[in-house]
Amino acid sequence: MLAIRPRLASRLAAWVALSPALAVLVVVYIGCTTWTIWISMTASRMLPSSNFVGLRQYEALFANERWTVSVSNLVIFGTMFMIASLALGFLLAVAIDQRVRAENLLRSIFLYPFSMSFVVTGLVWQWVLNPTFGIERIGKNLGFADFKFDWIVRQDMVIYCLVFAAVWHAAGLVMAIMLAGLRGIDEDIWKAARVDGLPTWRVYVSIVVPMMGASFATASVLMATSVVRLYDLSVAMTNGGPGIASEVPAKFVMDHLFERQNIGLATAAATSMLITVAAVVGPFLYWQSRRRAAAGAH
């Protein structure tokens, strides 16, 4: 008995200490999420209403061309951005890992874009890619009269401009994560591989990359969150244009929430995004916990 009492007391203290965080979690996250899902099933427009309409907002949402363009843009952007930033970040890290002289300088240069916000990044690349005073202009000034680089104003190409800017922004961060992973690899493994006569590229491909699972996972999660959140880059760089060619889901939600005053449609869009993320993250977390349990059993 005597032994249990202090434990009860300390447990109580722990709960008291945790309670503010718990309150925030319950009210802000769970409360707001529930409210959002509820509103998405009402006929709310400018103001929230409690007129239940079932999935009518979702029918309207998926019939909305702007939304379907946003979703397909996000899929294209997400795939290309993830692959390109992981690949480029890894290659930069490998390049720096060759014990180059100016390692610190290069690392800072590569990491520098990440210190800028997406808004600044978007504005900078908007100027650089602008046909009248960006790269195209420079090409023309250099004497290539029919040089053309107008992707940012072409509906079929503008999304790649977003990918380009976002990769430029994030590759440095991926590099830093990968470099930490590379440096964590036992020197003796490299020595053993050299005695085994393995070419350097082979060591990277067959031995080092498989050992860097944690680094790739960390970088992927960070990149994936910035894919889902993608908003400010699109606003600053193209404002969704030309036309609706570079619209993205988060921008759809924000616009309908604050400009078009269609809360019902906005919350339906937000809920769709939430469900998609949950559908991806849920099985992943489950798989990880299974794997951890399996590893623990050994």
Added chain:
Amino acid sequence: MSAAMTQASSQAMSHAATDKRCDVSVKDVEISFGRHVVLEKLSLDIAQSEFIVLLGPSGCGKSTLLNAISGLLDVNAGQIWIGGRNVTWEEPKDRGIAMVFQSYALYPRMSVRENMSFGLRVAGMPANEIQKRVADAATMLKITELLDRKPSQLSGGQRQRVAIGRALVRDAGVYLFDEPLSNLDAQLRAELRVEIKRLHQRLRATMIYVTHDQIEALTLADRIAVMKDRVIQQLDTPQKIYREPVNRFVASFVGSPAMNFMPGRVERGATGATFSLGDLSIPIQGYPFKSPGLTGAAVLGIRPEHVLSGAEAGPNAFNAQVEMAEPMGADTLVWCRTPSGASFSVRVDSGPSIAPGDTLPVSFPVGTLSLFEEGPDGRRL
């Protein structure tokens, strides 16, 4: 590469080492990191099929020397010869060597089988030859049941067996070991030590083995190179190193429990040479002095197991005061003081109990003691 491979692959594993020339010569090698000189004009000749142990305290340059031999580290000056070839500027894979590391250095995401075969596969060896070599090595090391496991599913001892297996399949003439057992517990260490010795007798390959464990060195080596301060202090058989250490460093580094050192004077009287410890006079007539007729301050060194005690002590015995007894299983280490107050230890059979305060008759037989110059690094007299 492929020519060497096919030549090697046509030979069966067990007799491969004997029909290849695989002596190693290190000639005046110098290595420094920046301004910090690690090896200075170091030379070492290792005969075919010899088992050499590089022994020394941490940071004395053992790994550096081994890495220079393997080609993982470039030398600043000097040459490395293996099998009669100057390999100073060759890549490790072309030197005909294989290496085992302290941290095992297994490729973590590959199975044991892949770990052992990957290097050969990349070198383009035919699959059936690889399979045969892996199977042979696995049998030799008793890891056949582990072939499909990942390194993370193995114990430390099993991992080190796999690492040795990965070296064996290379079928090299020279095997290099960098403290392969120092991550293992005492029992496993003893077990694998025997295994490595057996392997050496079976393969008759040249082996160079780095350790800071003097027991490993004494049990494994044909010859031991004791290193300290950028140079090899003594290169000799374990017997010689144990019995006739060239200086106090070697004397104190090799042997456990450690050798006793007692400062005193070498004197010459009517009865011949004696060593005086305060009032005590120990006869050392017949000690093989390097410079005959020498007298003066010196340090007497004798191993605890060489001190004679009790009935064995003989006519030259003196009475020592017992201070403490450390039982060590088969025998007991007894700490005593000479009448003049010098402390030393004696190894006695764990028979009759000896208690603090007892007096124990002991003697220092001249045949097993060593005399050194004064000072912590004094040379053998």
